[in-house]
Amino acid sequence: MPEQPSTLRARRRAQTQRTIQAHAIRLFGERGYDATTMNDVAEAAGVSPMTVYRHFPTKEDLVLADQHGELIAERIAASPAGRPLVRRIGGALVDAAATLTGDDRAADRRFLLARLQLMISTPALRARHLDNQYALQQAIIGALEDETPDPDTAFQAQAAAGACLAALHTAMVRWAEDDGRTDLPHLIGKALAAVFGDDVIGPAR
Structure with missing residues (x-):
């Protein structure tokens, strides 16, 4: 067709x-x-x-615009609803990073690294980067919208997303400072474990 x-x-x-x-x-x-x-x-x-x-x-916008929020939101929406929020969100962040920086995505990995390094080194971009974090948080909350019908569960989703994104930001800054030599999914998992415990990315028990 x-x-x-x-x-x-x-x-x-x-x-x-x-x-x-x-x-x-x-x-x-x-x-x-x-x-x-x-x-x-x-x-x-x-x-x-x-x-x-x-x-x-x-x-x-030439530096900050991306479609990663859509990829992460799709992964969260497809994850089992019974799992804890931080596992679903954290797992989606790690999986998305693995997709974007895999061995077959060398050009995408270099592009992502260059963008991050620009964000870190350019004051005007550091300020606008907070807008990106907020947009990603909203995309995550949107993916969970059907499961957060009341203000209390919506607040829990906001808190979980915010905490996971703080860990993500820490890992991505470290990755950029290391000039991409470390494994980004591993760094994200390590940052999430520092906040939530070692089993946050592991299978639900």
């Missing part, structure tokens, strides 16, 4: 975004974040400045 026009447009849009962002990250690494303009990114990507702004309204 031929691909639907709406699906084809979405694929083309996603590919354009990936191309623009890849060139932006490369230029930021080569020239520095402050020295690189949106016009520089447009020229490198072979598109108009208007196209860059349509996909990335601000310069910060």
Whole structure:
């Protein structure tokens, strides 16, 4: 069956975004974040400045925009509802990291590492990174929405997501500081274990 026009447009849009962002990250690494303009990114990507702004309204978005929240939310939604929240969320974070940094994803791993290092080293990006953390927390809570019908269970989901994301952030900063030499899923699991105990990622008993 031929691909639907709406699906084809979405694929083309996603590919354009990936191309623009890849060139932006490369230029930021080569020239520095402050020295690189949106016009520089447009020229490198072979598109108009208007196209860059349509996909990335601000310069910060060129670094911070990602679709990882969707991947993590899907994994949480697919996990057994009877498991403790921190295991479901923590397991999804570890699994997503393994997917994004696996041996067959060398280019994705380098891209993720470069983005993280830019976030850590650039003051303007460090401030906006908190927005990303909040958006990811909301994606996680959204994945659990059907299981949190009242304010008390919703609060528990928010607390579990917030604590897991704090551990994630600590692990990702360590990974970036190590220049990607350590195993990111292992670091995330280690950070989660430091907060919740050694069996947080293990099978439910």
